[in-house]
Amino acid sequence: MRQESLSFFDLGICNYKIALAKQKDYWQKRVNSVIPNTLIFVEHPPVFTIGKHGNKSNLLITESLLDEKNIQLYRIDRGGDITFHGPGQLIGYPIFMLNNPLIGLKKFIHKIEECLCNSLKAFNINAITKYPSIGVWVENKKIASIGIAVAKRVSYHGFALNISTDLSYFRFINPCGIQQIEMTSMNQILEKNISTELVKIKVKNEFMRIFS
Numbered sequence: 001m002r003q004e005s006l007s008f009f010d011l012g013i014c015n016y017k018i019a020l021a022k023q024k025d026y027w028q029k030r031v032n033s034v035i036p037n038t039l040i041f042v043e044h045p046p047v048f049t050i051g052k053h054g055n056k057s058n059l060l061i062t063e064s065l066l067d068e069k070n071i072q073l074y075r076i077d078r079g080g081d082i083t084f085h086g087p088g089q090l091i092g093y094p095i096f097m098l099n100n101p102l103i104g105l106k107k108f109i110h111k112i113e114e115c116l117c118n119s120l121k122a123f124n125i126n127a128i129t130k131y132p133s134i135g136v137w138v139e140n141k142k143i144a145s146i147g148i149a150v151a152k153r154v155s156y157h158g159f160a161l162n163i164s165t166d167l168s169y170f171r172f173i174n175p176c177g178i179q180q181i182e183m184t185s186m187n188q189i190l191e192k193n194i195s196t197e198l199v200k201i202k203v204k205n206e207f208m209r210i211f212s
Contacts, residue, residue, distance in 0.1 A: 006212045011042040026095045027156045039207055040093040044085040047072040051147055054081035058174040078157035080147035081177030088164035090199055096155045115206040116144050122202050125189055141184035163196050
């Protein structure tokens, strides 16, 4: 995929429903070529999302307990199964025009994985991919998940990178539909607090290098 320009938009901390509406607005603008390829950054309050082919049995607590813990739940139209979004996690929604989605989607996802791996390596974290699984790993622990949807040749939804995420939330689900998977975060690996803003800069630079 070759694109002359790439823009970025930061929603800060934003409710999932509001962010989804903004995402769809940007998707429509990209379909109509009103905007260039755009990467949206955001952090969400605690929320579980289930992909269109996800199995709700991978949610391990009742909906009443979700209400008690003030965790939202949405079924959405991306790929993948269930995942968690919350504070301390960098979410990226690439609203990108794909030249040939039927052929290029896997390559597009691999490029996102490459961006994340390179960004983590800048913090001396040896991040890897594990084909055919989608996402980014550090040894046998998963640090970033990816779930993409494409409509009218334009992508939406995206990736979630754990920086200082409260990993206890992942005990309430089978992340990505995988039982006994262990999640990790940058803070846990490096045993210190990492600035989300600094991670954004690294990810932004990698997206500009790989996609511009």
